[in-house]
Amino acid sequence: MAGSYDRALTVFSPDGKLFQIDYAYEAVKKGAATVGVKGSRCIVLGVERKAVAKLQDPRTIRKVVKVDEKITLAFAGLTADARVLVQRARVEAQSYRLTMEDEPSVEVMARYLARLLQRYTQRGGVRPFGVSAMLAGFDAVTAEPKVYQIDPSGTYFSWKANAIGGRNAKTMREFLEKHWTPTLDDDDAVDLCVKTLLEVVDSGAKNMEVVLLKIDPDTKLQTEETLSDDKLDAIIANIEAEANEQPAEAKDMAD
Amino acid sequence: MTDCTFGFVGQKHKFVVVAADRSAARSIVVFKQDEDKVLELDASKLLGSAGSAPDGVAFTEFIQKNVALYEIDNGTRLDTFATANFIRNELAQALRRGPYQTNLLLGGLDRESPLYADDEASLYYIDYLASSNKVNFGCHGYASNFILSIFDKEWHPDLTVDQAKDLVQKCIDELQKRFLINLPAFTVKVLDKDGIRNLPLAANE
Numbered sequence: 001m002a003g004s005y006d007r008a009l010t011v012f013s014p015d016g017k018l019f020q021i022d023y024a025y026e027a028v029k030k031g032a033a034t035v036g037v038k039g040s041r042c043i044v045l046g047v048e049r050k051a052v053a054k055l056q057d058p059r060t061i062r063k064v065v066k067v068d069e070k071i072t073l074a075f076a077g078l079t080a081d082a083r084v085l086v087q088r089a090r091v092e093a094q095s096y097r098l099t100m101e102d103e104p105s106v107e108v109m110a111r112y113l114a115r116l117l118q119r120y121t122q123r124g125g126v127r128p129f130g131v132s133a134m135l136a137g138f139d140a141v142t143a144e145p146k147v148y149q150i151d152p153s154g155t156y157f158s159w160k161a162n163a164i165g166g167r168n169a170k171t172m173r174e175f176l177e178k179h180w181t182p183t184l185d186d187d188d189a190v191d192l193c194v195k196t197l198l199e200v201v202d203s204g205a206k207n208m209e210v211v212l213l214k215i216d217p218d219t220k221l222q223t224e225e226t227l228s229d230d231k232l233d234a235i236i237a238n239i240e241a242e243a244n245e246q247p248a249e250a251k252d253m254a255d
Numbered sequence: 256m257t258d259c260t261f262g263f264v265g266q267k268h269k270f271v272v273v274a275a276d277r278s279a280a281r282s283i284v285v286f287k288q289d290e291d292k293v294l295e296l297d298a299s300k301l302l303g304s305a306g307s308a309p310d311g312v313a314f315t316e317f318i319q320k321n322v323a324l325y326e327i328d329n330g331t332r333l334d335t336f337a338t339a340n341f342i343r344n345e346l347a348q349a350l351r352r353g354p355y356q357t358n359l360l361l362g363g364l365d366r367e368s369p370l371y372a373d374d375e376a377s378l379y380y381i382d383y384l385a386s387s388n389k390v391n392f393g394c395h396g397y398a399s400n401f402i403l404s405i406f407d408k409e410w411h412p413d414l415t416v417d418q419a420k421d422l423v424q425k426c427i428d429e430l431q432k433r434f435l436i437n438l439p440a441f442t443v444k445v446l447d448k449d450g451i452r453n454l455p456l457a458a459n460e
Contacts, residue, residue: 066327090327094320 010124020128021121024077024152027130031076032063033166035196036134036159037180038145039189043136043213045074046193048166048201064211068093070137070222071109072213076165077131077152085131089113106137110148110156118154128152132164136213143217161192167200175199186214190227194235203240205232258436259398260292260305261426262360262378264391265419266412269374270447271362272419272454273301274426277440279308293444296322297332300363301446302342305395306383307356314355318342334370335363339379339387346385358382358395364446374448401433402426416445420454427456 006019013019033048047063064074067089075082092112096104104112113133120128135148149164150156161180163172175196184192190212201207210227227235262273275292278285293303294315302318304311321341325333333341339361349355361379365371380393392406409422423443430438443454 068327087328090324093327094324097323098316098320 008124009121009127018121018153021153024128024130025132028077028132028152028165029169031078031131031165033163033169033172033197033200034063034074034076034132034134035161035163035172035176035193036074036136036147036149037161037176037184037189037193037196038147038159039184039186040182041143041145041215041217042186042189043072043138043145043147044189044193044210045072045134045136045213046197046208046210047074048197049207049209051207063209064226066224067109067135068097068104070103070140071106072136072211072224073133074136074211075131075133078129081129082131082133085113085116085129085133088116103140105140106135106146106148107158109137110135110150113150114154114156116154117150117152121152121154134159134162134164138213138215138220138222140220143215143220145213145215163196171199172196186212190235191239194232195239198236198239203236205229205236208232258305259394259396259430259434259438260303260358260360261394261398261402261406262301262303262362262392263406263410263414263419263422264362264376264378265414265416265447266376266391268413268415268447269364269376270416270419270445271301271364271376271378272423272443272445273303273360273362273378274423274441274443274454275303275305276438277442278436278438288440291442293442294319295444295451296338296361297326298450299332299365299446300335300338300361301444301451303360303362303395305358305360310355311357314345314357315359318345334365335361335375335377335379336365336389338363339381339389343381343385343387346381346383350385354383356383360393360395362446364448366448376446397434397436398426398430401429405429416447416454419445420456423454424456 009020032050035046037044045064065086067073093104117129120126129152133150137146147159148156149159149162161176163169197208212225215222260275264271273293277288277290279287279290293301296302296319302315304315359381363377365375367373378390379387380390381387392410394402405426427441444451445454
């Protein structure tokens with residue numbers, strides 16, 4: 001029943017909706033699946049790598065990017081919009097460092113992006129960003145992992161584990177809800193991320209990119225590792241082997 | 256008011272030294288004697304500033320953040336030449352608007368790469384009117400009246416880091432003997448393939 005209320009961003013529909021923002025969410029859904037999982041001392045970001053043309057080099061498409069020394073961003077939605085957002089975030093991070101003489105926290109960055117995205121929902125002549133972003137980083141003091149999601153409407157939330165974009169974000173989120181626990185170690189977190197992606201993505205390392213962000217709670221040293229194809233393939237093979245071993249026990253698993 | 260910045264390259268041994276005094280003073284009062292005026296732009300660049308203190312700090316920190324932004328955006332560091340040109344350009348644009356009254360010495364080390372046949376250490380002399388020149392040694396401020404002649408005599412391309420230490424000590428001794436303004440301590444940083452470190456001198460304690 002959008003009728004004539006969905007043309008302009010600055011027009012509410014009679015039942016209080018801003019259709020352009022809803023449609024922006026649709027653009028996000030069309031994007032590649034992106035999963036973020038908090039472990040007890042790590043964060044795993046996994047993105048679907050959609051099939052590219054034969055002659056295209058898949059490695060030139062980077063979907064997990066650094067916004068600041070210690071803040072990483074993954075996104076789902078319109079890639080060009082994401083590029084603009086990432087650039088704004090990077091400049092803001094340096095600007096924050098210049099004025100505060102301190103590094104921005106993940107929440108500060110999330111709030112900035114949220115404010116920015118909201119601005120694009122309340123001005124004439126612009127359209128909202130068709131991007132949902134997932135920001136990942138660790139608390140500077142407690143070393144606690146932090147994952148924030150920012151939506152085209154300009155809202156932001158902290159998540160323990162979440163999935164956006166892709167064929168069926170709902171399925172992925174339900175899978176996460178079923179299997180996430182607060183005490184995942186690095187390997188378990190990677191496993192869960194890959195399993196979640198496998199719900200909607202074809203099997204194989206070439207169809208996904210998985211980045212493991214780790215922190216040592218004592219030294220506060222952070223590392224970022226993009227899992228190599230070999231490693232990923234091994235993990236996927238493991239998962240599939242496990243799945244094959246357990247069809248008989250599947251009935252016991254249902255609880 | 257930074258009175259003195261100086262620096263030189265070790266061409267053969269691939270290092271750069273950038274030094275500056277440590278006094279922060281105004282009129283007849285000294286605020287502190289441990290101000291660090293040699294900013295580390297990134298792990299392979301040093302920027303010493305002389306002249307107006309607030310402009311020096313604001314400008315050099317601005318450059319530092321832009322250099323960091325470049326690295327995050329492009330996944331690779333700016334080389335020294337590009338950085339010098341960026342700095343000079345920023346000074347030039349501000350010159351006829353609201354000039355920064357700061358003189359700079361940019362020392363950098365570029366590692367061997369497709370662009371550089373071998374590691375290269377370089378020093379750029381950038382003054383407040385936005386001129387930029389690649390030099391073997393340079394100094395800003397009143398110090399140049401005393402130190403340039405020492406460099407002319409003692410600098411040669413094959414200096415080692417130990418010899419550099421002696422050369423710096425000579426410069427500091429001369430300043431402390433003959434320069435009107437008391438400069439009891441100096442920041443002396445050396446940049447080579449092992450990174451940036453303070454050069455231990457008597458004057459630094």
